[in-house]
Amino acid sequence: MSENICVGVISGSYGVQGELRVKSFCAIPEDIQNYTPLTDEAGKRQFALAILRPIKNGYSARLPEVKTKEEADALRGTKLFAPRDQLPSLPDDEFYHADLIGLEVYDTGGELLGRVKTVQNHGADDLLELQLSNTSATTFLPFTKAAVPTVDLATGRIVADPPDGILPTPKSAPSED
Template sequence: MAAEITLAVVAGAHGIGGAVRLKLFTPSLESLEAHRVFLAGDRALTLIDIRAEKTGAVARFAEVKDRNAAEALRGTLLNVPRESLPPLEDGEYYHADYLGREVQAPDGTVMGTVRTIENFGAGDILDITLTSGKSAMVPFTAEAVTEQGDQLIIDPIWLT
């Protein structure tokens, strides 16, 4: 399991006063508001203010004073320690727990690794980098994916 969980990424500067646009990886803005300090690489960022916008959020951090400093954060992941998050309910998971995990066929053959998890509106989909170098998208459902320890088992029929 990941020691830190990414809640957002800085998409760029917003205005001239040091605010940043965020792409959220949480189900709601409230999930982000629950935290005051974010781990951003080798530094901490202290949240002053955050508000929703159409494509994510706009935030201000105490350590970011102007547009140049805000623009320098573009692409920076905003993480929190895993232990600061609420316990998961049945059927919930953190994407970070699956990224990079090995995918195997039922016979143990390594098929690839999970690159990312997408959701285009109909449910979560595992984006898998296959050992052949190609990629495959598999619905993240009990019918398509089972877990055995740290391994994800997927019938090869889903990978064609």
């Protein structure tokens, strides 16, 4: 399991005084500032983030070293990571997205469907993007108890019962008349 968890992303500048737009991935969004210092994905840069106020789609925030709009814009797209040991432990039926990525997904009959490529959330439930086995195709699986009854982090395995229409239908052999 990853030692660092992505807790947010810098989405650009806010205003002209070096403030940043920050999107938090935390359950309590403003908690992102409590996990300082945050780091970039490589762990090379550290950020002492201070939330100023809520804005549309996130927060206005300040970093001590960022003084201009241009410096803030240069950080656009920077993912913010916190050490796993600073984050709250989760109930048994909740997972950090970083822990799901890369897990093998099997159907209820034991057949390998693929691997979790990403976890997406566009406002409703989470969706697991599966890289399907033996193909370059991907599909989205709702991350609900009905569609994903079992997540076993210890074995790196997910058991899924995909709703009809989620998986591509195999091409049948042409019928001979």
